[in-house]
Amino acid sequence: MQISRDYSSPNFEIRKNNESPNKVILHYTGxxxxxxxxxxxxxSQSKVSSHYLINRDGKIWQLVDEKMTSWHxxxxxxxxxxxxNHSSIGIELCNPGHEFGYKNFPKKQMYSLEFLLKKVILKYNIRPEFILGHSDVAPARKKDPGEKFKWKNLATKGLAAWPKSNVKLPKIYDKKTLIYKSLEIIxxxxxxxxxxxxxxxxxxxxSRKLDHLMDEEEMRMLITVSKYFMDIRRIS
Structure with a gap:
């Protein structure tokens, strides 16, 4: 699969201490x-960029050299x-986003993303739990790539983190404390x-009921994910 360099962004800087990236952050363009x-x-006026942009038909553009920090x-x-920014690779997926009519991510686009993630993960030895969404790292500001993005599908190919089994809720627990600690662990x-x-x-x-309330099923998923992340970090 070819990666086009027909476009380039002026919005980048040298990585701090020339460190290699250890994360990938996924975005939609909005x-x-x-x-x-x-x-x-x-x-140059926008002051934003990404290393890669993937079109809905699967075409990939590299806009910033991976050795540099893009502003994503x-x-x-x-x-x-x-x-x-300094410790990550930024990948933008063409999608109108929540403001302009949020759409599903087409198969061709996801196939290209998988190709690119495999390349980047292998090159920099990036662990699956560090393939993140923009909303994960900036939750008060961002929604992308959004609830229609199929993280679990990526995880089946080793390109994201997803728990393989469920954990039972403790019989007695303080809900607010458990939520706080579990999210912090993740x-x-x-x-x-x-x-x-x-x-x-x-x-x-x-990917549903996108509010700050947590029912019992959601609590089970939360502690399942937090335990999974804790376990894989111990192994790594």
Whole structure:
């Protein structure tokens, strides 16, 4: 599969300490069409960019060299690490997003994403639990790639993290404390954004009832994911 370099973005800088990326952050463009997205990502006035852009027909553009920091994550936080641009690869998926008529992600687009993720993961030895959504690392500001993005499908191919078994809820527990600690274990910045982190978690792992309330089924999923993330970090 070819990666086009027909476009390039001026919005980048040298990575801090020339460190290699250890995360991938997935976005949707949230623009009406592909040309609008390319124009914005390649405009010096926009001050935003990404390393890659994947069109809905599967075409891939590389806009910024992987050795450089692209400006895609903005104010962000994961596992206590802030400002994740320098430690990540940013991939934008053409999709109008919630503002302009959020759509499903086509098979051709997802196939190209899988191809690109395999390439990046192999090159930088990035672990599946560090393939993240923009809404995961900036839950108070962002919704992308959104609840229609099929994280579980990526996980079956080793390209994202998803639990393989369910965990039972304890018989007695303090709900607020369990939510807080579980989200924190996964990586969310709950100290500053508890309600937004709950919604981001549900957007990623549940894809429905996108509010800050948690029913029993959602609580089971939350502690299942938190235990899974804790376990795979011990192994890694």
């Amino acid at each position: 623009m009406k069409d592909t040309n609008s997205a390319l124009n914005k990502l390649c405009s 994550a903005g104010v962000s936080d994961w596992l206590g690490e802030k400002n994740l 990586g969310y910045n709950v100290k500053d954004n508890l309600d937004a982190s709950i919604i981001a978690f549900k957007r990623h792992f549940i």
